[in-house]
Amino acid sequence: MTIKIDGESLTINKVKAVARDKEKIEIPDDIYNRISDCRKIVEDGIEKNKIMYGLNTGIGELAEVILPKDQIQDFQKYLVYSHAAGYGAPMAIADVRAGMTSRINVLSKGHSGPRPVVVETLVNMLNRGVTPVVCQRGSVGACGDLSPLSQVALCLIGEGEAFYEGERLPAKVAMEKAGIPTIVFEARDGLATINGSNMTTGMGSLQICDVYHFIKESEISAAMTIDALKCNMMAFDERIHKIRGYPGSVACAENIRRICDDSEILAGKDKKVQDAYSLRSTPQVTGSAKDTVDFSRKMFEIELNGVGDNPIFFPDDGGTILTGANFQGTPLAFALEFAGIAVTTVATLSERRLNRLVNPALSRGLPAFLTKGAGMFSGTMLTQYTAGALVCEDRVLSHPAATGSIPAAADQEDFVSMSMTTAIKTKQIIDNAFAVVAIELLNAAQALEFRKPLKPGHGVQAAYDVIRKYVEPLDKDRPLYKDINKLAEVVKSGEILEAVEWAIGKLK
Numbered sequence: 001m002t003i004k005i006d007g008e009s010l011t012i013n014k015v016k017a018v019a020r021d022k023e024k025i026e027i028p029d030d031i032y033n034r035i036s037d038c039r040k041i042v043e044d045g046i047e048k049n050k051i052m053y054g055l056n057t058g059i060g061e062l063a064e065v066i067l068p069k070d071q072i073q074d075f076q077k078y079l080v081y082s083h084a085a086g087y088g089a090p091m092a093i094a095d096v097r098a099g100m101t102s103r104i105n106v107l108s109k110g111h112s113g114p115r116p117v118v119v120e121t122l123v124n125m126l127n128r129g130v131t132p133v134v135c136q137r138g139s140v141g142a143c144g145d146l147s148p149l150s151q152v153a154l155c156l157i158g159e160g161e162a163f164y165e166g167e168r169l170p171a172k173v174a175m176e177k178a179g180i181p182t183i184v185f186e187a188r189d190g191l192a193t194i195n196g197s198n199m200t201t202g203m204g205s206l207q208i209c210d211v212y213h214f215i216k217e218s219e220i221s222a223a224m225t226i227d228a229l230k231c232n233m234m235a236f237d238e239r240i241h242k243i244r245g246y247p248g249s250v251a252c253a254e255n256i257r258r259i260c261d262d263s264e265i266l267a268g269k270d271k272k273v274q275d276a277y278s279l280r281s282t283p284q285v286t287g288s289a290k291d292t293v294d295f296s297r298k299m300f301e302i303e304l305n306g307v308g309d310n311p312i313f314f315p316d317d318g319g320t321i322l323t324g325a326n327f328q329g330t331p332l333a334f335a336l337e338f339a340g341i342a343v344t345t346v347a348t349l350s351e352r353r354l355n356r357l358v359n360p361a362l363s364r365g366l367p368a369f370l371t372k373g374a375g376m377f378s379g380t381m382l383t384q385y386t387a388g389a390l391v392c393e394d395r396v397l398s399h400p401a402a403t404g405s406i407p408a409a410a411d412q413e414d415f416v417s418m419s420m421t422t423a424i425k426t427k428q429i430i431d432n433a434f435a436v437v438a439i440e441l442l443n444a445a446q447a448l449e450f451r452k453p454l455k456p457g458h459g460v461q462a463a464y465d466v467i468r469k470y471v472e473p474l475d476k477d478r479p480l481y482k483d484i485n486k487l488a489e490v491v492k493s494g495e496i497l498e499a500v501e502w503a504i505g506k507l508k
Contacts, residue, residue, distance in 0.1 A: 002026045003101075005123075007034075007109040010101070010304040012205040012297060019098035019206060024127045027108060027119065034110035034315075035119055041319045042113040042188050046072065053311050053323050055113075055188050076190035077157065083150035083194060084160065086135030091148065091199075093131045093163055098202025099145070100126055100152060102304055106196050110315065111307045114192035117183055121156050122193075128178040133161035133168060134199070140408055141197055141329030141419030144308065148420070149194035156193065158182035196308035197329035203423040204336050205300055210430050211293045211339050214437070215286060216507050217491050218346050219252060220463050220500055221437045222282045223259035224444035225353045227456045230364050232271040233260065235280035241287070248294075249287030251508035256282065258504050259459030265451050276362070278352035285349050289342035299335035329419025333402035336419070340426040344394040347433035351387040354440040357447050358384055370446040370474065377477045380443050386484065387439045390432040397425040397432075438488040441467055441496070442480075449473050462503035466496045 003014050003025045017023040045052050046069065056067045056075075067075055100122055106112060107119045125131070132155040138147030154160030155171040162174035175182050183189075226233075236257050241250040260266055274280065310327050314320040358380055360368040371379030401421035407414040445467045448456055455461065470490055471483045490496060501507060 004028065005101075005105050005108050006031055007105055008305055010105045011301055012208050012304070015098050015101050015202060015205040015304065016209045018101045018126065019094040019202065022129070025101065025104070025123055027104075027123060031108045031110075032116050032119070035107065035114070035116045037315045038110045038113050038313050039115055041313045041315060041321065044319065045321065046187055050321075052321060055191075072187045073185065076185035076187065080150045080153045080157070080185070080190045080194065083146045084154055086138030086147040086151060088135050088137045090163075091134045091136045091203075094206060095199070095203045096131050096134050096152070097126060098206050099148070099199035100202070102201040102205070103149065103152075103193070103196060103198040105304060106198065106306075106308055107192065109307050111312050112192045112309045113188045113311075113313045115186060115189055118156065118185075118189050118193060121180065121183055122152075124178070124180045125155065125175075128180060129164060130155065130174050130178045130180060131163045132171065133163060136424060137420075139199060139420035140406070140413075141200055141333060141417035141421070142325075142327060142408075142413055142415070143310070144194055144196040144327040145199035145329075145420055146194050148199045149196070153185075153190055153193040156183055157185055192309070195310055196327050197303070197332055197417070197419055198308070200329050200332045200336075200419040200423045201300065201303050201308075203420075203427065204296075204332055205304065207336065207423065207426055207430055208293060208297050208300055208339060211289075211296070211343055213492075213494060213497065214343060214430060214433055215289055215293065215346065216255070216497050217434070218286060218350055218437050219255045219282075219507065220259060220459070220496060221350060221440040221444060222286070222353060223256045223457065224448070224460050224463055225357060225440060226256065226279060226282075227260050227263050227265055227460045228366070228444050228447035228451060229275070229279065229356060230265060230268060230270060231275045231279050232273070233257065233266060235275065236283060241283055246284075246287055246291060248290030249283045251290060252287040253283035255507045258507075259463075259500060260457035261459070261504065263457035263460065264454040265456055268454075276352075276356065278349055278356065282349060282353075286346050289346050292338050292342040296335040296339045299331050303332055329417035330402065333417045333419035333422045336422045336426045337398075337400045337402050340394075340422070340429045341398050343426075343429050343433045344391070344398045347394055347436040348391050350433075350436050350440045351384070351391045354387060354443045355384055357440075357443045363447070366447050366450050370443060370450070371477070373476065379474060379477070380446060380480070383439045383443060383480060383484065387436045390436050394429045394432050397429050401425060434492050435484065435488045438491045439484060441491065442471060442483060442487055445471070446474055459500045459504045462499040463496050466490065466499045
């Protein structure tokens with residue numbers, strides 16, 4: 001499948017297809033024509049000696065410095081050099097590819113002013129597998145993700161480093177091996193490549209895809225625990241959720257009912273009048289996460305198809321050039337902060353449910369720590385410790401970076417979004433949360449061993465069968481770290497979700 005880039009129809013799922021699945025992208029000729037039309041404004045302005053920010057002026061606090069024509073080309077090179085000031089290990093290849101995809105779509109809008117060859121080179125890099133080495137830390141999320149995008153820009157001019165066919169190479173070598181000509185930046189080319197919050201946008205797009213996946217996996221783990229603990233399914237009655245009106249709650253309750261459908265365990269009459277909040281509130285809490293990530297997705301897909309740049313050129317408005325602040329990452333930071341809070345909350349709920357599985361005072365007749373030999377054996381006791389540690393870390397990471405502005409550029413840029421910091425920590429929140437759900441699944445599957453010969457719901461059984469492909473029942477104590485890590489990989493892979501949906505149909 002080839003993804004067409006037109007500046008209008010990019011979605012988080014298309015970004016994922018390019019970034020992770022290595023789908024190729026294509027820009028139609030009419031879009032290149034639009035980019036060319038915008039470029040004429042730049043060239044006309046230079047010819048007429050117009051003062052244009054970032055083309056023939058310095059940037060930030062140096063915006064009042066006017067550059068002569070013979071310095072304009074070198075300025076674009078030195079701009080990229082000076083801004084490639086990141087720190088730390090390289091970003092994941094998929095994250096860089098996602099950021100590049102986002103930036104290409106912005107440039108395809110025809111309001112940024114680079115030459116078409118800049119966009120064409122970025123497209124070729126994606127399609128032929130040249131991924132710039134980009135330090136993760138260094139962006140404050142205003143004037144764009146300048147530092148990481150500058151490492152992308154370096155590759156276009158044959159400098160910096162890149163990954164190609166599994167090797168980390170000098171960029172010029174990687175580009176030569178891929179058959180991609182390097183270019184020399186002319187007026188505006190460098191700044192147009194770096195002046196947007198596109199690394200945040202790319203990373204966040206992938207993260208939002210992951211959150212949707214995580215929420216469904218958490219519903220499966222919840223359903224398994226609900227089944228194993230003989231819960232009262234009255235709390236999941238559609239009427240309760242519809243009368244309040246939140247769509248996420250209605251969908252979550254339906255998913256859990258369907259996963260648990262036809263459970264012999266739940267058919268018994270020994271039910272509590274009301275189960276604990278961590279059980280019967282699952283639709284209200286997890287449903288809120290669903291509704292929140294819908295908001296986050298909306299914000300990101302606006303950004304994906306908008307013009308995050310400065311200055312902005314308007315070919316259809318007499319060649320008007322306007323300077324503003326569309327590079328600000330605040331809309332993205334807020335959207336990811338909310339998503340991170342939602343994921344942390346769902347993970348917290350998961351940990352509280354699994355605690356009820358291992359606690360003999362709360363587990364509806366299950367043995368202490370899900371082992372027959374409690375005392376000699378500790379069973380799954382320590383898995384709850386691990387889940388608790390992960391939830392604690394996620395709570396710390398849920399403290400907002402979006403309120404953490406530190407002024408830059410001699411206070412010309414005196415408010416910044418810190419959106420990249422939000423993206424970095426949200427990625428870790430999601431990773432931790434997948435592990436928490438994996439631990440709940442491990443415990444729920446172990447709990448079901450003690451409910452036999454009664455059968456769980458059809459969806460629960462499908463999940464159980466996948467778990468047992470990778471994790472054996474715990475008859476006596478063994479090191480569990482391999483089980484936890486393997487099951488976390490399986491949860492992230494989507495194999496459990498796929499099996500459950502094959503058994504009962506798509507989850508909402």
